[in-house]
Amino acid sequence: MKKEKIDPNSLGELQSKVVTIKRVTKVVKGGRNFRFTALVVVGDGNGHIGFGLGKAMEIPEAIRKGEEAAKKDMIAVARNDVDSIPHDIVGKFGSAQVLLKSAAEGTGVIAGGPARAVLELCGIRNVRTKSLGSNNKNNVVAATFEGLRGIKTPEEVAQIRGKSVAEIIG
Structure with missing residues (x-):
């Protein structure tokens, strides 16, 4: 089930966080060319999130491009009443896997750097x-x-299975 993309202009104030900046070197005949890549996460703190990678000759330009890329790929995320996720899930991309487990009120965000920025x-x-x-x-x-x-x-699960929400929750 594919989630529909969000129009960033319809959201309120968007915050961005730079996860990492890397200097990339290309060796050419005349010497070395330096470029920068910036991994940026953008969100509104209210269930909408996106991330993007920007590449440029200067760091501020790479960050700006990363923010633009992140705004183009925003999604809405379901949260429950205690600002946690409704169920446990494993996200996979390449050889990286991230286990996300719902938690009770007061637990906080227990996550490493890159995952913490997104959450x-x-x-x-x-x-x-x-x-x-x-x-x-x-x-x-x-x-x-x-x-x-x-x-x-x-x-959503109840609708897919053709049951009521009470039957799903138990």
């Missing part, structure tokens, strides 16, 4: 995570994003 900007306040496999920051952010994209609300 905080998304507005999830109580969650436990574990990064499995690769620790490449780009892939960990993408795996967290894929995990959040795969979350379904009890209403």
Whole structure:
């Protein structure tokens, strides 16, 4: 089930967080060319999140391009009444896997750096995570994003199965 993309102009104030900046070197006949790549996460703190990779000759331009890319690929994330996720899920991207577990009120965001940036900007306040496999920051952010994209609300599950929400929740 593919989630529909969000128009960033319809959202309120968007916050952005730079996860990582890398200097990339290309060796050419005349010497070395330096470029920068910036991995940026953008969210409104209310269930909408996106991430993007920007590449440019200067750092501020790379960050700006990353923010633009993130705004083009925003999704809405289902949250429950305690600002956690409705169910546990594993997000996979490449060789990176991120286990996302729902948590009770007051737990906080227990996550590593790249996953924490995604979850905080998304507005999830109580969650436990574990990064499995690769620790490449780009892939960990993408795996967290894929995990959040795969979350379904009890209403969505009930509709898919043709049952009532009470039957699903138990």
